[in-house]
Amino acid sequence: MKISRYILPTLKEDPSDATVASHRLMVRAGLIRKESAGMYIYLPMGLKVLQKVTAIVREEMNRSGALEFLMPEMTSAELWKESGRWNTMGPEMFRIKDRNTMEYALAPTHEEAFTSAVRSLISSYRDLPLNVYQINTKFRDEIRPRFGVMRSKEFIMKDAYSFDMDEKGLDDSYQTMRKTYRTIFKRCNLETIPVEADTGAMGGSQSEEFMVASEIGEEVLLICEACGYKANQEKAEYQHGVPGNTEPEAPLAAVDTPDVRTIDDLTVFFKCGPERFMKSIVYTADGTQIMAVVPGNREINEHKLKNHLRAAELELSSDSAVEEVTGAPVGFAGPVTDRKIRMVFDTSVKGIINGITGANKKDTHYTGVNPGRDFTITEEADITIAEEGDLCPQCGKAMITRKGIEVGHIFKLGYKYSKSMSLTVLDRNGKAVHPIMGCYGIGVNRTMAAVVEQHHDDKGIVWPMTITPFQVCIVGIAKTDEEAAAVEEIYTMMKDAGIEVLLDDRKVSPGFKFADAELIGIPIRITVGKNYFNNNELEIKMRRTGESENVTKGNLLARIMEIIKQETDIIEK
């Protein structure tokens, strides 16, 4: 491809609306353009990369035995009503009507569509195990699209759904996908960290997310460097320490605390650390009020709490509801009460001696509160967020935190959809049974952006050989028509050899071309200039290492082929 005949609008300046490196560089290198918030145009060069990532995903999915489909993106409301998600999906699902007022959803995901399709296609245990997938656009009305294509309203996802006869089969399918994902990301030269993830209240038994460590990541990961435990903060467990505090029990005492409500206020008022407090928060879980009690120095993990309660919906109770159930305004709730309310205590609460907590009375707190004596721990669970320095649940060493971008997710779904949508097959005894399902997603555009995030420098993108839009960029520095013809000869030779080559034949200065080649991030640059016209020397320069070498025209092809192979092997081997 000749740049003079291409659309490649590179920019010298950063676009004003881009803050993260991948977004900035993808726009500056002429890969994408914003159409509107959360929607992007892929220009020819950007599309090439996207297609290469897609090709790797497809190749590995096919290798794993999965079968590729292409599902409608407009899915009928009927499907969603069957699973019950028409009502529960919420405003992130785009809904539309046709001229006959038939309702549809622009699919944010395809569990229903695939379950329904598979239902009509298979009927016997002999058809299982089955794994079906597609690479297709998803629509989500994101509250806040962000970071270019990293989080957009419309994105390309590879989504796969597995169907097995039993949990053993599901586990095999799951492990196969896990391996496939590792290979896919490796081939994209993307270093990922698989972490344990929250499975939600759906009874999903196992779930892992593939994270790319990055400062701009929207997820927090807890990592134990000693034993290798890795989990999303939503899910991460930790060993709840027992405080070394052995002071004698003090009597329970009510203290006037006018307008002292928050933990910060209380530490100032009582002149003590936040860990002495029993923070009591009232939630509404599926319509009923519950109180969660955690140490004052910890945050409640709503995912853990929701899972513990097996609740579908969990939200902070309104001020009026709090007042109703505790008898006090917000800020004075506590577990010492005669009122009947379900309480869930974090595992660390029982270790607090002479604690301080709300007295369920306006402007009053109790001091000298002791679990067991002043209230009973009726229900205990780990309901707090793990933080940096917390002890690993497996080996007890201190964990660290990292931020991560989620590029893939694998999930044991269980029977949710096969049951709600009545998918059955006959087992070997002729009895109808529900297959057990798994689902597996990869954000394709996000993967592309994550690669840029992970492979760039101050000059621009550094594409891995496996997904680069072009393998070679020829910078021609020709002054005469004869020289231009000589440059073109090199270009044609490489093109005919099957090398993906971009020829910079624009009438701009050499420095301009060099800078653009680096910005775009083509792995191999060949300079065809006076050294060639005078001495038959072509310069090969590597984007990744900055190393350069000179070859003659006769040796060029063989050398380039060799480099391409090397650069590919570095990634894939």
Place this chain on the structure above:
RNA sequence: CGGGAUGUAGCGCAGCCAGGUAGCGCGCUUCGUUCGGGACGAAGAAGCCGGGAGUUCGAAUCUCCCCAUCCCGACCA
């Protein structure tokens, strides 16, 4: 949805406080000279100053109301 910021030529910005012919850099067009690290000169084209209302003789500038974009918090690949 809450908090913050910004909307002026294709892109990046100044002008606004203190109202009076809309500017700079990049890019674009033409010509010439350059050209192995973002060249130079000359001549051009290009703007509903986000939208609407108001104040004023006069509004990019002041007031009010919308809209859009971006950043920080609750959803997710």
